[in-house]
Amino acid sequence: MRKIAFITGASRGIGRAIAIRLAAEGWSVGIGCLHRMDLAQALAEELRSRGQDAVAVQADVADRAAITGAIRQAEDALGGPVALLVNNAGIAEQHQIQDVTDAFWRRIFAVNVDGALHTIQAVLPHMLHEKTGSIVNISSIWGQRGASCEAAYSATKAALIGLTRSLAMELAPSHIRVNCVAPGVIRTDMVEVLGEETLASLAEETPLGRLGTPEDIAQAVALFADERSSFLTGQVLTADGGFIL
Ligand code: NAD
Numbered sequence: 001m002r003k004i005a006f007i008t009g010a011s012r013g014i015g016r017a018i019a020i021r022l023a024a025e026g027w028s029v030g031i032g033c034l035h036r037m038d039l040a041q042a043l044a045e046e047l048r049s050r051g052q053d054a055v056a057v058q059a060d061v062a063d064r065a066a067i068t069g070a071i072r073q074a075e076d077a078l079g080g081p082v083a084l085l086v087n088n089a090g091i092a093e094q095h096q097i098q099d100v101t102d103a104f105w106r107r108i109f110a111v112n113v114d115g116a117l118h119t120i121q122a123v124l125p126h127m128l129h130e131k132t133g134s135i136v137n138i139s140s141i142w143g144q145r146g147a148s149c150e151a152a153y154s155a156t157k158a159a160l161i162g163l164t165r166s167l168a169m170e171l172a173p174s175h176i177r178v179n180c181v182a183p184g185v186i187r188t189d190m191v192e193v194l195g196e197e198t199l200a201s202l203a204e205e206t207p208l209g210r211l212g213t214p215e216d217i218a219q220a221v222a223l224f225a226d227e228r229s230s231f232l233t234g235q236v237l238t239a240d241g242g243f244i245l
Contacts, residue, residue: 001080001081001083001126001127001130001132001133002028002079002080002083003026003027003028003083003084004027004028004029004030004075004078004079004080004081004082004083004084005019005022005027005028005029005030005082005083005084005085005086005225006029006030006032006071006074006082006084006085006086006119006123007019007022007029007030007031007032007086007088008032008061008067008086008087008088008089008115008119009032009033009034009061009088009089009090010029010031010032010033010040010043010088011031011033011034011035011036011037011039011040011043011056012036012039012188012189013186013188013189013190013214014088014138014183014186014188014214014217014218015031015032015086015088015089016039016043016214017213017214017215017217017218018086018088018214018217018218018221019031019043019047019054020043020047020218021215021218021219021221021222022084022086022218022221022222022225023047023050023052023053023054024052025222025225025226027084027225028052028053028054028078028079028080029047029052029053029054029055029078030054030055030057030071030074030075030077030078030082031043031044031054031055031056031057031074032057032059032061032067032070032071032074032089033056033057033058033059034058034059034060034061034089037056037058040056040057040058041056043056044056053078055073055074055077055078057070057071057073057074057077058070060111061087061089061111061114061115061116061118061119062107062110062111062114062115062118063118064114064118064121067115067118067119067122068118068121068122071119071122071123072122081123081126081127081130082123082126082127082133083127083130083132083133083134084133084134084135084136084225085119085120085123085133085134085135085136086135086136086138086221087115087116087119087120087135087136087137087138087160088138089111089112089115090111090112090115090138090156090190091107091108091111091112092108092150092153092190093108093152093153094149094150094153094193095149095152096149097149097151100151100152104152105152108152108153108156109152109155109156109159112153112156112157112159112160113156113159113160113163116137116160116163117163120135120167123135124171124176127171127174127176128171128174128176131174131175131176132175132176133174133175133176133177134176134177134178134179134224134225135164135167135176135177135178135179136178136179136180136181136221136224136225137160137161137163137164137178137179137180137181138160138180138181138183138217138221139157139158139160139161139164139180139181139182139183139236140153140154140157140182140183141182141183141184141238141240141243141244142154142157143156143157143158143159143160143161143182144157144158144161144182144236144238144244145244157182160180161180161182161236164178164179164180164234164236165234165236168233168234168235169234172233172234177224177229177230177232177233178233178234179224179232179233179234179235179236179237180235180236180237181217181220181221181224181236181237181239182236182237182238182239182240183212183216183217183220183239183240184206184211184212184238184239184240184241184243184244185199185202185203185206185211185212185240185243186211186212186213186214186216186217187199187211187212187213187214188214191211199211202243205243206240206241206242206243207241207242207243207245208241208242209241210241211241212239212240212241216239217239219239220237220239223237224237
């Protein structure tokens with residue numbers, strides 16, 4: 001299959017860095033976006049101006065029909081089926097468990113977990129037919145260990161690890177690799193709500209002495225995407241500067 005990648009939630013933050021990195025490595029990239037199509041379009045234009053192939057498409061990953069349609073739209077524009085899927089779109093909110101509403105619980109699972117199911121089922125038929133492909137799910141260190149006041153988020157991210165390992169086994173006979181990146185604290189809009197003081201103390205608690213960058217996570221995704229990593233499947237790569245060691 002041609003090197004065509006689709007990244008969800010790629011208009012900003014970690015997803016944006018992944019799109020830039022994969023494009024630099026010769027992938028044509030579908031940039032999935034929910035709200036900020038202006039940013040997604042600007043990124044696609046920036047990549048195209050460097051001679052790389054990119055297209056921005058809009059959909060809510062929680063909406064199966066919408067995200068499946070958006071993936072088909074990206075495939076039409078990029079000229080082939082998705083060979084590499086990166087499930088990056090995600091939401092996070094901090095609540096004490098007694099304040100978690102049914103609506104919030106359902107929404108965070110709908111985006112972080114159902115979203116991955118929808119995209120995987122959208123790209124799998126081609127991958128199964130071609131007997132090749134690669135899927136990378138973006139989990140979190142909070143899916144590996146507990147996070148106080150983030151039980152819902154942590155549960156969704158742990159679910160992605162279970163999904164990764166099970167699918168890796170199920171799809172291995174079809175030569176489809178499924179891996180997972182578990183980022184530590186990465187400097188993006190998602191963590192700005194924590195405030196400078198908390199972020200500084202999290203950096204201090206990190207053995208490598210700093211917070212991660214979106215490019216650090218793009219590096220981990222690029223490792224799994226590389227065809228030379230053809231013996232890596234079902235793995236969870238923690239990219240956290242040693243935070244949870
Ligand atoms: P971010 O908020 O900047 O990016 C999240 C992206 O997902 C945004 O572009 C957003 O529009 C998109 N998105 C949200 N809901 C969506 C939906 N329903 N449909 C489609 N797109 C949707 O945050 P980020 O830090 O870049 O996060 C990227 C991923 O990395 C997330 O899955 C997040 O959980 C994970 N992560 C982040 C950190 C961190 O410290 N920043 C740590 C661990 C894991």
